[in-house]
Amino acid sequence: MAAPCVFWGAAVSYRLFLGGRVSLALRQGVWKAAAAELQVGTGEKILRLRHTTGVTAKKNVAALRRETYTVDFIKKQIEEFNIGKRHLANMMGEDPETFTQEDIDRAIAYLFPSGLFEKQARPIMKHPEQIFPKQRAIQWGEDGRPFHFLFYTGKQSYYSLMHEAYGKLLDVEKRQNQLQAKGLFSEKTKTKDLIGSRWLIKEELEEMLVEKLSDQDYAQFIRLLERLLTVECSAEEEEFVQRFRRSVTVQSRKQLIEPLQYDGQGMAFSTSEGKRKSAKAEAIVYEHGSGRIKVNGIDYLLYFPVTQDREQLMFPFHFLDRLGKHDVTCTVSGGGRSSQAGAIRLAMAKALCSFVTEEEVEWMRQAGLLTADPRVRERKKPGQEGARRKFTWKKR
Amino acid sequence: MLTRTSRLVPGARRARHGEQHEGLHYNIPLQDMRTLFPHSLPPRFSMQVKTFSEACLMVRKPALELLHYLKNTNFAHPAVRYVLYGEKGTGKTLSLCHVIHFCAKQDWLILHVPDAHLWVKSCRGLLPSTYNKQRLDQPAEASIWLKNFKTTNERFLSQIKVQEKYVWNKRESTEKGSPLGEVVEQGITRVKNATDAVGVVLRELKGQSSLGGFRLLVAVDGVNALWGKTTLKREDKSLVAPEELALVHNLRKMVKNDWHGGTIVLTLSQTGSLFKPRKAYLPQELLGKEGFDALDPFIPILVSNYSPKEFESCIQYYLENSWLQHEKAHTEEGKKELLFLSNANPGQLERLCAHL
Numbered sequence: 001m002a003a004p005c006v007f008w009g010a011a012v013s014y015r016l017f018l019g020g021r022v023s024l025a026l027r028q029g030v031w032k033a034a035a036a037e038l039q040v041g042t043g044e045k046i047l048r049l050r051h052t053t054g055v056t057a058k059k060n061v062a063a064l065r066r067e068t069y070t071v072d073f074i075k076k077q078i079e080e081f082n083i084g085k086r087h088l089a090n091m092m093g094e095d096p097e098t099f100t101q102e103d104i105d106r107a108i109a110y111l112f113p114s115g116l117f118e119k120q121a122r123p124i125m126k127h128p129e130q131i132f133p134k135q136r137a138i139q140w141g142e143d144g145r146p147f148h149f150l151f152y153t154g155k156q157s158y159y160s161l162m163h164e165a166y167g168k169l170l171d172v173e174k175r176q177n178q179l180q181a182k183g184l185f186s187e188k189t190k191t192k193d194l195i196g197s198r199w200l201i202k203e204e205l206e207e208m209l210v211e212k213l214s215d216q217d218y219a220q221f222i223r224l225l226e227r228l229l230t231v232e233c234s235a236e237e238e239e240f241v242q243r244f245r246r247s248v249t250v251q252s253r254k255q256l257i258e259p260l261q262y263d264g265q266g267m268a269f270s271t272s273e274g275k276r277k278s279a280k281a282e283a284i285v286y287e288h289g290s291g292r293i294k295v296n297g298i299d300y301l302l303y304f305p306v307t308q309d310r311e312q313l314m315f316p317f318h319f320l321d322r323l324g325k326h327d328v329t330c331t332v333s334g335g336g337r338s339s340q341a342g343a344i345r346l347a348m349a350k351a352l353c354s355f356v357t358e359e360e361v362e363w364m365r366q367a368g369l370l371t372a373d374p375r376v377r378e379r380k381k382p383g384q385e386g387a388r389r390k391f392t393w394k395k396r
Numbered sequence: 397m398l399t400r401t402s403r404l405v406p407g408a409r410r411a412r413h414g415e416q417h418e419g420l421h422y423n424i425p426l427q428d429m430r431t432l433f434p435h436s437l438p439p440r441f442s443m444q445v446k447t448f449s450e451a452c453l454m455v456r457k458p459a460l461e462l463l464h465y466l467k468n469t470n471f472a473h474p475a476v477r478y479v480l481y482g483e484k485g486t487g488k489t490l491s492l493c494h495v496i497h498f499c500a501k502q503d504w505l506i507l508h509v510p511d512a513h514l515w516v517k518s519c520r521g522l523l524p525s526t527y528n529k530q531r532l533d534q535p536a537e538a539s540i541w542l543k544n545f546k547t548t549n550e551r552f553l554s555q556i557k558v559q560e561k562y563v564w565n566k567r568e569s570t571e572k573g574s575p576l577g578e579v580v581e582q583g584i585t586r587v588k589n590a591t592d593a594v595g596v597v598l599r600e601l602k603g604q605s606s607l608g609g610f611r612l613l614v615a616v617d618g619v620n621a622l623w624g625k626t627t628l629k630r631e632d633k634s635l636v637a638p639e640e641l642a643l644v645h646n647l648r649k650m651v652k653n654d655w656h657g658g659t660i661v662l663t664l665s666q667t668g669s670l671f672k673p674r675k676a677y678l679p680q681e682l683l684g685k686e687g688f689d690a691l692d693p694f695i696p697i698l699v700s701n702y703s704p705k706e707f708e709s710c711i712q713y714y715l716e717n718s719w720l721q722h723e724k725a726h727t728e729e730g731k732k733e734l735l736f737l738s739n740a741n742p743g744q745l746e747r748l749c750a751h752l
Contacts, residue, residue, distance in 0.1 A: 323735075
């Protein structure tokens with residue numbers, strides 16, 4: 001029985017299992033299921049389970065919990081993915097060596113056109129690491145003894161990280177004390193790292209450690225890292241800290257600025273479009289004018305008798321303090337009165353970008369003048385009276 | 397900036413409103429208001445009058461133009477027709493009021509129809525006319541108008557004598573040579589004959605103004621009602637055409653320029669009009685072919701939005717009366733905002749300021 005037992009243990013140790021959070025009963029159920037699999041797969045003799053309890057495994061316990069992917073399974077998937085990638089490149093007539101992920105996406109979208117609205121429901125072909133969730137390898141050996149010395153804390157990766165960081169801090173302080181004792185203490189002058197980058201957020205850290213954290217844990221960790229930054233540290237500590245920082249783009253969006261055009265009289269003007277719900281508008285803003293606005297050839301006072309719409313038109317100019325300085329001609333179609341006003345407002349704001357400094361463009365973007373309103377009419381669902389309203393509930 | 401001109405002292409001084417007064421406000425004494433405009437001001441303006449406890453009109457170019465023409469009219473020629481037209485809310489009715497006030501100061505006889513649209517819609521009590529079987533009478537409107545006419549032109553009613561004998565019914569009749577006041581009284585007391593009384597008054601005035609005893613000003617607001625459609629129905633639910641209304645018929649005769657000794661000032665109005673598109677403001681659109689031909693030839697006067705000077709003056713007026721309470725109202729940005737939102741339209745500006 002020795003050989004099969006060893007085999008059993010080895011196989012088990014390489015299988016991917018979920019971490020220590022799993023309850024005892026479930027674990028045993030999985031062990032049982034795993035045993036059954038082993039039976040069927042390899043056709044070996046029926047092995048006696050090491051731990052037998054009175055708990056009977058539930059039938060669909062495997063379905064209830066997350067699917068466990070073995071290392072072999074993942075490796076096989078990666079091989080299949082690579083082969084499939086080469087086949088796809090051949091199909092599309094491209095070079096298999098230089099076939100990138102964007103090419104794959106384009107090819108799949110071309111070969112399997114889908115009309116589904118939900119982007120995540122469309123067919124995808126991505127590397128298995130991105131598809132299958134990261135899972136932790138089994139934490140203990142065949143004798144039941146855990147590999148990591150902090151296993152029984154419950155959050156072994158987190159505590160080991162904290163331990164490492166604190167160890168580094170102690171090293172740095174020891175070094176500083178030594179320098180101070182020798183009298184070669186120098187002030188730290190480094191703050192450049194902090195600009196343009198941010199700490200990892202809690203979700204990203206969880207993803208990195210494959211472990212759930214609490215808010216207090218995360219805060220503690222960040223405080224420790226910040227303390228590490230305040231003292232002078234060497235290159236490897238810097239690198240350690242930089243692992244936990246992500247860069248942040250200074251401007252989250254680069255606004256497209258329309259080029260200026262010049263008409264017959266030499267007056268500069270700029271054109272752009274705007275949309276809101278189902279209304280589309282195109283606005284031509286002239287550089288010098290007296291604040292007249294014509295919509296579809298009609299004066300804006302007559303086109304929008306409601307004050308609210310005219311206030312919407314006023315917003316871009318009022319924000320930039322250019323109320324009576326520009327002339328506007330616009331065409332608009334579709335939608336209702338409010339959405340037409342919103343569409344014209346967006347078009348005018350975009351056109352005004354070309355007459356205005358970069359800083360003011362950024363202010364406009366932050367004020368929300370340059371963002372198209374994404375709200376559209378929500379679909380009515382069956383079984384309900386409207387999009388959200390349910391039918392009147394009658395008790396009997 | 398000075399916004400008030402000298403007060404108009406009744407009777408003592410001729411109204412001297414010249415080019416230099418453009419954009420300034422002038423005050424109408426409340427006594428005059430009650431005489432000249434009993435129930436005939438636009439409702440928003442009368443609310444403003446009540447709030448400020450004074451009636452102030454702005455002197456504007458179209459009114460000045462009209463006054464200039466009026467001062468230089470030749471009363472031997474047939475009456476000239478002036479038509480004030482313009483977008484909604486630009487000030488046609490108030491310009492008309494300005495002209496009426498001017499003429500009243502000059503001792504003219506004022507024939508003012510505050511809103512001709514009231515005669516062609518939502519009338520109760522349509523009676524078949526006693527005078528002409530095919531036409532319809534409107535006793536209520538006619539009697540109201542006669543009352544207002546009496547208030548406006550008290551002193552003329554005893555001066556003007558009736559040229560013919562009019563028999564109202566078996567017991568009542570007006571002899572030839574009796575003052576017009578009697579006809580008016582007859583119309584007011586006997587409501588059934590009110591429409592005919594109105595017809596008589598109009599005919600007499602038309603005939604007698606040519607003689608030169610007095611000058612006649614015919615002022616009709618919303619004259620496009622006379623040639624449009626009505627919303628009145630007979631008992632058998634058939635639509636009534638405007639010609640079948642006696643009041644409208646008589647007024648049309650009045651507005652024809654076959655008499656002399658006075659002027660006719662008319663205003664078009666889309667606000668009360670029936671079955672006309674909202675953006676229509678030109679005489680051609682609002683009067684229709686029939687009306688345009690009937691009124692041809694006329695002098696059109698366009699009333700437009702405020703000029704920057706007038707706008708500034710209006711804002712100053714509101715500020716002086718502490719009407720604008722927003723703290724930014726007197727700053728430049730505030731004024732620019734108001735200008736943009738109202739686009740210098742007087743009606744819109746007034747509505748905006750009412751909410752500020």
